[in-house]
Amino acid sequence: MTKALPQFISSLCTFHLPSWVTVMKGSSRNKDHSAEGEGAGKRPKRKCLQWHPLLAKNLVDFLEEEEDEEEEEDIDKVQLLGADGLEQDVGEAEDDESPEQRARRPMNAFLLFCKRHRSLVRQKHPKLDNRGATKILADWWAVLDPEEKQKYTDMAKEYKDAFMKANPGYKWCPTTNKPVKSPTPTVNPRKKLWASPSDSSRDLPSPKKAKTEEMPQLNFGMADPTQMGGLSMLLLAGEHALGTSEVSSSTCRPDASESPESSQKSPLFQFAEISSSTSQPDAPSKQCQASALFQFAEISSNTSQLGGADPVKRCGKSALFQLAEMCLASEGVKMEESKLMKAKESDGGRIKELEKGKEEREIKMEKTDEASLQKEAEFEKSFGENVKDSKELRNFEELQMDDIMAIKMEDPKETKKEELDEDQKCSHFSDFSYSASSKIIISDVPSRKDHMCHPHGIMIIEDPTTLNKPEKLKKKKKKSKMDRHGNDKSTPKKSGKKRQSSESDIESVMYTIEAVAKGDWGIEKLGETSRKKARTSSSGKGNILDAKPPKKKVKSREKKMSKEKSSDTTKESRSPDLISISTSKNISGVVPEGVKAEPLTPTEVALPSSLSGQVKPEDSEPHRKIETCGSRKSERSCKGALYKTLVSEGMLTSLRANVDRGKRSSGKGNSSDHEGCWNEESWTFSQSGTSGSKKFKKTKLKEDSLLGSAKLDEEFEKKFNSLPQYSPVTFDRKCVSVPRKKKKTGNMSSEPTKTSKGSGDKWSNKQFFLDAIHPAEAIFTEDKNTTEPAYKVKNVPPIPNTPEPTATQEPLVGSQKRKARKTKITHLVRTADGRVSPAGGTLDDKPKEQLHRRLPKVTETGCSDECTHGTEAAETRSSTPEMPAVSAFFSLAALAEVAAMENVHRGQRSTPLTHDGQPKEMPQAPVLISCADQ
């Protein structure tokens, strides 16, 4: 059972929203979903948070129920489930179910590495089975640069520490005692759940925890408020969501504020602490921890349980939640802004940016006031109505969510109507979104600097290289911006600043966005952007692509809104970027004058909506609806918007997931093109993470977006994502002579097959290709190919690794025996193939030496997605910087993916692989272009 459940869960996770949605509809069935979503038919994998016991449980419950009733009112079920799950999680957390739930022991460095690179390996060697892949991974690991390795080791340690904190009593494995899981512990003090705060809290006191060392360090106390940024943001968001009451005081963060010590600790720690600390307060604490799915469920359920639900909301991670918040955002905007301001200030955010942000804020504020007032009024009304309908929904968010859900549930008709409504909604949304965007911008800027906010963004925080980000952004947007600039210049105030420095670029972008936002907000000004969008969209052939982009935009906007509040999920992060991008694109693409403020008429506003609507026939009507938008419709529209957003997102997530999976599957099976493309993409995504900034990988993104999983989870993921991912090429290179064979492990005798396989692989192809190009140092070049630009730089930092490290590394420890044995053997083999290294001794000397050259991180390769942008991104690359821009990339990447997907479906693919190593880029690029330009 347990296993099955986990997979199931995992599958859900993968699908996330989409799956959810489907489920909602009733189609569902996990398995089926997997099939659908995955397309390739791969198994659902569970990426999500397997290790999260709670999640598992919840999910399971959730799933089960869904399965059972599926169609019925999801909400109800969800509620039930949610309630159960939550309660259990929270309350029971500890003993809880014991067996299955026991937290999984934290992964060690190698496992992390494997997790992160397995996909790559698989891509490279589609034919290999996991075992083979594992072997290769082991080879890579062996070759991996000490420094790089250290990263993983550190991460593992951190992870472990956090884990331990969360589950003080956790015992790894009772070696002999198998009962470890539930039984032994009787109550098991250790729940192992990351999230379960209660547990931790409880556990902490009593237990000494396995390792005192860790314990002492970690105090429950929260990090400093300032540093807490992210958390504070979350909290705020949550509060905001809840009642929006006076969060201001909370800025610092409600409960857990305490130990400053933790401040320095890694986010994971903090989260752990927080979670633990939170646990005490109440049930609410769980919220955070609750899995995204769970949250969703709850939300969908309407928050049937007010109390229980609340907590969840706070987390606000879930996309839905955020979306809901978006709607509410209008209200909260002011509040948030003030908060943000505080937070930012406290953080000591950027001066310039802050200033700008302030200015913007002010502007917003003004406009916002007006717009917000109206909107608020509408929303309130809608909410009120909804409340009635929905019953007891306290939170607007919940309400909205419910509505959405309900909508989905209700009927196709409804959906259609909603769609229509959406148009109206769109108009509203556009406004909101704009406002949101403006806010977002602000928040983003500071956030980057700060550390905080975005859950994912956190990663970014640390990196000082905010500059890089800007650069990336610049580059990415430059194109569009370039155009804009001309226009923008015309824009008032800030124009001067914008360009001046790289930062200025970002700023400029922001600016443009803001300007747009302003325009939107200020009805007076009218959304220039909206117009633009409309045009763009209109201009768009109305093709699917076109249609999607608009959606995305909408989403992004919405997300932005949400961000403000929650500033959480990766999605959000993306969305902002996307938004910005989209906006920029739009702007550029659209009329230059747009910026200039021409009053938008409602109709125009409608246009965007129409865009979205284009897909459907009803587009024409939007205008009318706009009029109606007033009360209910606004709400409905909102819902619809949310719904769409969700769907779209879900689509994205699913697409990504598919892509990921698809790569594998496809890779195996067929089209090299796709594979290449996908692979690269995946890389890219992963790559972005490398820098340490948070990059989102597809998977993670997926996860994040949908789940908004527990903070810890998120943190973990973020961190995990941040871990550098190396391109296979690198390894190959490192290994070069030796390596490949190694990989094959079987090598001589056994497995030529692998090699042969490898050759077959895309990668191999690429490599070959690369090799051809740059025989000697293909590696770097390879990267280049993929990403072209940046790699080198990274690589450059050559590290003089001396052979020593190798030797030093060698020190086998622990399981060394096995290792030694195996390794020796392996090595021998390897040596045989390539060079002979001392059989016994340092096996890897050679490889290591080679390795020493650092592996270029794959990071940027992903950029390729966006082609144009890609290069830019690559630039960012070099130092594993924070890659703030990454998010943007990501978003772009996501878009690209989607586009690619579509293209694929269409069959348009540009010739993929044919080109050098850029297969993926190629295809994507066109797509992007289309999207962007159009």
Place this chain on the structure above:
DNA sequence: CAGAATGAAAC
């Protein structure tokens, strides 16, 4: 479900 890998913990 076994199994490939590594690492860490618990015996």
Place this chain on the structure above:
DNA sequence: GTTTCATTCTG
């Protein structure tokens, strides 16, 4: 020193 188990999935 040995045994478990963590992740990932194919066969």
